[in-house]
Amino acid sequence: MSLRQRLAIIGSQFKKNADQPVELSSSRQLSSEQQKSLPQKSLPQTTVTYAVWILGALAAVLLVVSLADGGDGREKFLQLLVGGIALGSIYALLSFGFVIVYKATGVFNLAQGGFVLLGTYLAYQFYVDWGWIFGLALAATVIVMAAVGAGIERVVMRKMLTKPTFTAIMVTLAILIVLEQITRSIWNSPGLVLAAPWGTGRIQPGGVTIRYLDFWTVGFTFVLLGAFFLFFRYSRLGLGMRATAFDREVASAQGVRVGLSFALSWAIAAAVATVAGVLLTSRSGGALTPAVGYVALRAFPAMILGGLDSTGGAVAGGVIIGVAEVMVQGYVDVDWLGESFETVVPYLVMLPILLWRPHGLFGTKAVERV
Numbered sequence: 473m474s475l476r477q478r479l480a481i482i483g484s485q486f487k488k489n490a491d492q493p494v495e496l497s498s499s500r501q502l503s504s505e506q507q508k509s510l511p512q513k514s515l516p517q518t519t520v521t522y523a524v525w526i527l528g529a530l531a532a533v534l535l536v537v538s539l540a541d542g543g544d545g546r547e548k549f550l551q552l553l554v555g556g557i558a559l560g561s562i563y564a565l566l567s568f569g570f571v572i573v574y575k576a577t578g579v580f581n582l583a584q585g586g587f588v589l590l591g592t593y594l595a596y597q598f599y600v601d602w603g604w605i606f607g608l609a610l611a612a613t614v615i616v617m618a619a620v621g622a623g624i625e626r627v628v629m630r631k632m633l634t635k636p637t638f639t640a641i642m643v644t645l646a647i648l649i650v651l652e653q654i655t656r657s658i659w660n661s662p663g664l665v666l667a668a669p670w671g672t673g674r675i676q677p678g679g680v681t682i683r684y685l686d687f688w689t690v691g692f693t694f695v696l697l698g699a700f701f702l703f704f705r706y707s708r709l710g711l712g713m714r715a716t717a718f719d720r721e722v723a724s725a726q727g728v729r730v731g732l733s734f735a736l737s738w739a740i741a742a743a744v745a746t747v748a749g750v751l752l753t754s755r756s757g758g759a760l761t762p763a764v765g766y767v768a769l770r771a772f773p774a775m776i777l778g779g780l781d782s783t784g785g786a787v788a789g790g791v792i793i794g795v796a797e798v799m800v801q802g803y804v805d806v807d808w809l810g811e812s813f814e815t816v817v818p819y820l821v822m823l824p825i826l827l828w829r830p831h832g833l834f835g836t837k838a839v840e841r842v
Contacts (some may be wrong), residue, residue: 477627541839552802553795558686559565559755560794561693565748567772567786568697569741573761574780575717577629578637582644584745586651589765592615592753593659594759596666606669610750621742622735630734646767656762668754680684690752697787700740704783709736717781747782749791777825779835788834793818 573581582629591613598609624647632640694824704710708731715723716733725731745768752767753760774793778785801814825833 487501496513498537523596527626547678547680548765548802551682552798554680554682554686554793556798558794559792559798560774560791561690562699562748562752562755562767562788562790563702563771563774563794564787565693565751566768567742567775567790568700569744569748570771570775570782571780571783571786572737573780576713576734577633577640577648579632579640579644581620581628581642581738581741583624583647583651584741585623585765585768586648586747587617587742587745588752588768589756589762590620590655591742592749592764593655593664593760595657595750596664600664610747613750614836615745617742617746618739621738621740625735625738626731630731631736652762652765659760664756666750666753666759668750670754684780685754689755692751694743700744701783709733709821715738750827755805770815770818777822779832781832781836785832785834787811789832793821796821 506732569584569587570581573579573584590740594616597603598612599606602609604612611631628643628647629640632832634644646663668685668688669758670688673684674681675684676682704714712723712728713733713736715726715728716730719729723733748767749764753764770793774789775787777787777792778787797817800817804813829835
């Protein structure tokens with residue numbers, strides 16, 4: 473039996489269990505009215521409709537404001553929209569890494585910021601210090617960081633599988649601190665610069681100024697995430713990771729190498745964090761600072777907004793948060809809000825949506841059984 477058939481069996485078992493009536497300890501079944509009141513899985517079509525309405529309403533409001541300023545307002549709106557999608561692509565990469573680890577292991581990976589920091593400085597080492605071409609330097613950095621992520625999972629996190637979830641999360645926090653200290657110890661010279669090869673050029677299609685960096689950022693993200701989604705859908709290892717995300721015991725019984733799936737999830741998280749760090753550094757002018765790792769904190773709202781168990785939701789949440797942040801930065805200029813108010817916007821967007829849908833836009837409602 474092929475792995476794809478085994479995955480189908482696992483999925484059918486979950487669907488069958490989800491459709492069965494809930495049984496009480498006294499073997500008495502709930503009435504049909506009581507069963508209807510239980511939480512059910514969210515409908516993807518409905519969720520997509522909600523997300524489209526949210527984005528559409530935001531775009532409509534900002535577009536009206538832009539048109540009120542004439543042609544310059546329209547160009548400003550489009551320019552900010554492209555910049556927001558580019559920033560959202562970076563958040564999408566980070567959110568994707570968070571969700572991959574969470575789905576596979578059930579652990580909220582606080583070490584993601586450490587992967588961003590270490591990966592960015594490693595890219596500097598390959599590209600600037602050692603003089604490798606950018607593409608080769610980035611590929612080498614991604615491979616090294618994937619190995620680091622898999623090694624951390626095998627040596628440290630594998631032992632946390634039987635421990636309480638809170639303990640495992642605290643261990644990821646310790647890993648974050650260790651990675652930060654290692655990075656600061658090795659690259660302790662100030663003024664390091666990681667300049668991207670595409671430079672600071674701009675184009676003006678239709679009078680709208682768009683940076684080359686934004687095109688490269690969106691392009692990198694599209695290709696990378698597209699490759700991962702194809703990997704999860706068609707490759708044997710990807711199918712094994714999906715089976716493990718469903719249920720590790722059932723997947724193991726079907727012959728899936730669960731341990732390998734855990735290691736791959738951490739490797740992927742470290743790899744996408746590296747690319748996100750390099751793109752973010754290029755976006756900020758190329759200056760390297762230890763603060764680059766804190767961008768992972770700004771990706772938290774994107775991950776929670778999209779849903780902790782949804783990779784597609786992580787990408788959508790990242791784009792929504794990125795667009796909202798850049799739009800506020802471009803349009804909101806109120807002194808009493810203070811400087812850098814746009815950094816608070818992701819959390820302001822997250823709060824009302826979580827009050828409305830606590831599991832996120834694309835997350836799955838938990839079905840509790842009595």
